[in-house]
Amino acid sequence: MKAVVFAYHNVGVRCLKALLGGGVEVALVVTHRDNPKENIWFASVEQVARDHGIPVITPDDPNTPEVLARVQAARPDFLFSFYYRHMLKAPLLECAARGAFNMHGSLLPRYRGRVPINWAIIHGETETGATLHVMNVKPDNGPIVDQMAVPILPDDNADEVFAKVTVAAEMVLARSLPALLAGQTEFRQQDLSLGGYFGGRKPEDGRIDPLAGAAQLHNFVRALSHPFPGAFADTESGRLVIWKTLRAGSHGQALQGARLRADDGALWLEAVDGGCLKVLSATLDGAPLEQLAEPLALN
Structure with missing residues (x-):
């Protein structure tokens, strides 16, 4: 044949x-x-x-x-x-x-x-x-x-x-x-x-919704991680790209939008529904991000 x-x-x-x-x-x-x-x-x-x-x-x-x-x-x-x-x-x-x-x-x-x-x-x-x-x-x-x-x-x-x-x-x-x-x-x-x-997806479609729940954020990050362009948000400190997260329970706070904070030597992504993700890999303006002095709101 x-x-x-x-x-x-x-x-x-x-x-x-x-x-x-x-x-x-x-x-x-x-x-x-x-x-x-x-x-x-x-x-x-x-x-x-x-x-x-x-x-x-x-x-x-x-x-x-x-x-x-x-x-x-x-x-x-x-x-x-x-x-x-x-x-x-x-x-x-x-x-x-x-x-x-x-x-x-x-x-x-x-x-x-x-x-x-x-x-x-x-x-x-x-x-x-x-x-x-x-x-x-x-x-x-x-x-x-x-x-x-x-x-x-x-x-x-x-x-x-x-x-x-x-x-x-x-x-x-x-x-x-x-x-x-x-x-x-x-x-x-x-x-x-x-x-x-x-339909198809473009890099711009990787923009993170700051009003999404923790499960949605986790799915979004892992769907767009390497070798794809990544899930990103624009912040007051520059463009944040989150490459890998793990589900980590609840942060127990009411938030108007997702935010990134540092605690106990780790980065945490806190969602509006009370869920929390441990951020294992992220970059800020292209440089590896490991610590934050202040919480960072995702826009």
Whole structure:
């Protein structure tokens, strides 16, 4: 069987390797050029393709006549998308004689759309996962081939959850591939009423809400921690970025907004609902923050 693969990021690397390990001939890989303005903390799909002697292209827009001609010339049985960042339009999807499939980083139909892992942590979910599904012109709503759940522990950050989802994606593809190749897959329609669509996030979306409760603040911080841009607040002393917190009970005070204070050699983030977080890592105007002379209000 022959496939064309659109892929990027760690999920793209592992799923491409799973296809090759499963005996699929990958005729063409379409990926992205790395953006020099982006923190590239993940592995390279392009490098894996070149290591295996697979033709690879990096178009800015995959839905051009030139890219379509390359994909058609490959005469693929399957088309796969693994964390590729652009939507593929109908002409591309129709190139694959046996179907087009996408790997999504959530338990569909929940968290359709962009950055599903970050959104799941922000909302305090206790599990997420990876879902292989049929691709169509609408994002993340095709019939499900298979999915696997992974836990989100109370202090897991997005990087840790992403690592779990990457393994789940590889396992889902590897165990689904034999039935797909044999034409014996049993598809399950999604009930879209059981989930919602979420958009992408920009660094500015990391601004901390000073009126949020302690649980919300903790989830927000861990969802945006390294390698993501971080949860931040502007204070009278400069920009505060909080990278890691632990839940630490109650501070027992009525506050009009969240504040940061120092006590017993540690930093504490006190929320308006009475909850308190121990701050394990933070920076103020880019420098590590370990002590404060006075409490610092978050604006």
